[in-house]
Amino acid sequence: MISKEEVQHIAKLARLGLTEEEIKKFQKELSPILNYIEKLKEVDISGIEPTSYSVRVENIMREDKARFEDKPADEEKLLKLMPEKKDRHLKVKSIL
Amino acid sequence: MELTELKIKEAHEGLAKKEFSALELCKSYLEKAKKEDQKLSAFITITEDLALSQAKKIDEMILKEKEVPILAGIPCAIKDNILVEEVKCTAGSKILENYIAPYNATVVEKLQERGVVILGKTNLDEFAMGSSTENSAFGPTKNPNDLSRVPGGSSGGSAAAVAADLCLFALGSDTGGSIRQPASFCGVVGLKPTYGAVSRYGLIAFASSLDQIGPITKTVEDCNFIFDAIKGKDRMDSTSIEFTELKNWKAEIKNLKIGVPKEYFIKGMDKEVEKIIKEAIKKYEEMGVKVEEISLPQTEYALACYYIIAPSEASANLARYDGIKYGYSTSQSADKNKDLLDVYLESREGGFGAEVRRRIMIGTYALSSGYYEAYYLRAQKIRTLIRDDFEKAFQKVDAILTPVSPTPAFKLGEKVSDPLTMYLSDIFTVSVNLAGLPALSLPCGKVNNLPVGLQIIGKPFEEEKIFEIAKILENKH
Numbered sequence: 100m101i102s103k104e105e106v107q108h109i110a111k112l113a114r115l116g117l118t119e120e121e122i123k124k125f126q127k128e129l130s131p132i133l134n135y136i137e138k139l140k141e142v143d144i145s146g147i148e149p150t151s152y153s154v155r156v157e158n159i160m161r162e163d164k165a166r167f168e169d170k171p172a173d174e175e176k177l178l179k180l181m182p183e184k185k186d187r188h189l190k191v192k193s194i195l
Numbered sequence: 196m197e198l199t200e201l202k203i204k205e206a207h208e209g210l211a212k213k214e215f216s217a218l219e220l221c222k223s224y225l226e227k228a229k230k231e232d233q234k235l236s237a238f239i240t241i242t243e244d245l246a247l248s249q250a251k252k253i254d255e256m257i258l259k260e261k262e263v264p265i266l267a268g269i270p271c272a273i274k275d276n277i278l279v280e281e282v283k284c285t286a287g288s289k290i291l292e293n294y295i296a297p298y299n300a301t302v303v304e305k306l307q308e309r310g311v312v313i314l315g316k317t318n319l320d321e322f323a324m325g326s327s328t329e330n331s332a333f334g335p336t337k338n339p340n341d342l343s344r345v346p347g348g349s350s351g352g353s354a355a356a357v358a359a360d361l362c363l364f365a366l367g368s369d370t371g372g373s374i375r376q377p378a379s380f381c382g383v384v385g386l387k388p389t390y391g392a393v394s395r396y397g398l399i400a401f402a403s404s405l406d407q408i409g410p411i412t413k414t415v416e417d418c419n420f421i422f423d424a425i426k427g428k429d430r431m432d433s434t435s436i437e438f439t440e441l442k443n444w445k446a447e448i449k450n451l452k453i454g455v456p457k458e459y460f461i462k463g464m465d466k467e468v469e470k471i472i473k474e475a476i477k478k479y480e481e482m483g484v485k486v487e488e489i490s491l492p493q494t495e496y497a498l499a500c501y502y503i504i505a506p507s508e509a510s511a512n513l514a515r516y517d518g519i520k521y522g523y524s525t526s527q528s529a530d531k532n533k534d535l536l537d538v539y540l541e542s543r544e545g546g547f548g549a550e551v552r553r554r555i556m557i558g559t560y561a562l563s564s565g566y567y568e569a570y571y572l573r574a575q576k577i578r579t580l581i582r583d584d585f586e587k588a589f590q591k592v593d594a595i596l597t598p599v600s601p602t603p604a605f606k607l608g609e610k611v612s613d614p615l616t617m618y619l620s621d622i623f624t625v626s627v628n629l630a631g632l633p634a635l636s637l638p639c640g641k642v643n644n645l646p647v648g649l650q651i652i653g654k655p656f657e658e659e660k661i662f663e664i665a666k667i668l669e670n671k672h
Contacts, residue, residue, distance in 0.1 A: 116544030153631025
């Protein structure tokens with residue numbers, strides 16, 4: 100079974116707050132899933148290239164400027180969605 | 196015949212001949228949706244005002260124009276992870292409970308240009324993560340064929356709405372089977388297009404290399420209409436692709452070759468489902484289609500491969516829900532001693548449901564230092580092998596037939612407490628996403644009153660061929 104410390108470490112990386120109870124729950128739930136995934140170790144992958152996209156994707160470049168200068172309303176919509184703001188600025192809690 | 200039982204062409208002809216107005220059509224759907232949805236919970240939001248105003252505009256257009264476009268006035272529903280401007284878009288999550296979409300998804304833009312009427316936004320598993328629509332923060336959707344059973348997922352709301360005649364068609368999204376499996380469970384047609392065939396701009400991202408938007412409809416012809424309307428390259432989605440279609444490809448039955456992979460008829464599969472699928476395949480054979488057994492050797496690894504790649508991409512995509520820019524947030528909590536990290540941790544703790552958290556944990560684990568090569572990179576290499584399997588098979592056959600799911604719709608609550616068992620219901624659908632192929636779920640029979648879907652998998656960008664092959668069997672029913 101995956102350890103309590105491991106669950107806490109992963110949760111911290113994922114920025115996910117967990118209660119003590121949830122840590123126990125994840126210890127129990129993640130283990131069989133990770134065991135199932137272990138199955139992949141049976142496959143011989145020597146010399147095989149990884150696939151990140153099933154189709155060939157290319158970099159697409161564009162000029163470095165706003166595309167929607169003609170739609171100023173968008174800005175207001177985004178501002179409206181912000182949980183906390185001051186004037187037209189996004190407000191956050193202290194970092195340190 | 197009730198207006199809500201029409202297919203797209205019939206509704207279109209009725210509108211064009213002025214047998215009924217778009218407003219009348221829209222109102223009969225709204226009335227039915229409001230009434231029936233009390234027991235089904237297929238919708239999260241019903242956009243009555245938007246629908247009525249769109250329908251009125253179409254009626255004005257019909258009075259003026261000679262030609263009425265095929266989708267003008269056709270009422271539809273949109274899965275609630277696809278943005279419709281100025282309408283709430285929750286992705287089935289508490290974290291986006293009050294999120295108002297600031298713009299339209301490209302598919303919505305395209306449908307609106309063609310005059311469709313949007314009746315509402317449909318229920319889904321939170322962030323499309325699930326196979327039963329039970330993971331929605333707004334409660335589960337019920338299967339219209341049997342209210343004690345799930346509609347499948349994650350596009351369960353869309354599939355149930357189409358099956359219960361609450362809309363004429365719907366859009367869903369499919370990352371590992373989320374269009375095809377609910378279509379199969381509800382008895383409707385569902386298409387997962389080739390990766391890149393349809394723009395993902397405005398689709399709330401789950402696993403970006405697997406996600407595709409597609410239609411859920413009553414017939415194959417309807418599916419074809421909607422796919423034609425939403426496909427094509429979009430400058431807002433760099434992974435969308437311009438492709439040449441097989442123009443007017445007609446199925447010459449005697450020249451058709453269909454492959455049936457032996458790895459898809461496995462232990463633990465429902466006997467009745469297996470029988471129905473085999474009968475459907477036999478019908479093709481009896482009509483003169485050449486059917487041969489093929490092998491996709493990596494099939495048994497596809498699900499494990501998927502459950503590394505999809506959660507890994509999800510854990511990265513869902514990092515944006517941080518309680519800062521939009522969505523559920525504890526930022527305004529009065530406690531002055533809290534800092535930014537507390538806001539992240541608490542907002543994500545309070546906003547995400549159990550399954551989403553589970554997948555973020557799996558994905559973060561698989562991508563974390565020391566595990567990346569053993570899990571993520573290994574899965575990507577196996578993904579290459581899975582794609583190669585299909586490429587090899589398609590050198591010999593035009594299409595591949597398999598079941599969509601090993602069982603018909605299961606009972607509500609039956610699998611929620613065991614995540615791994617729930618994941619197993621995607622065993623026949625995930626390979627298609629990993630390989631980026633198009634696949635359609637076609638109703639082909641019932642176990643008691645529960646529908647069973649046949650999966651028709653095609654080569655990349657050969658959706659036309661899939662439609663033609665599907666129509667051969669659909670016409671037989």
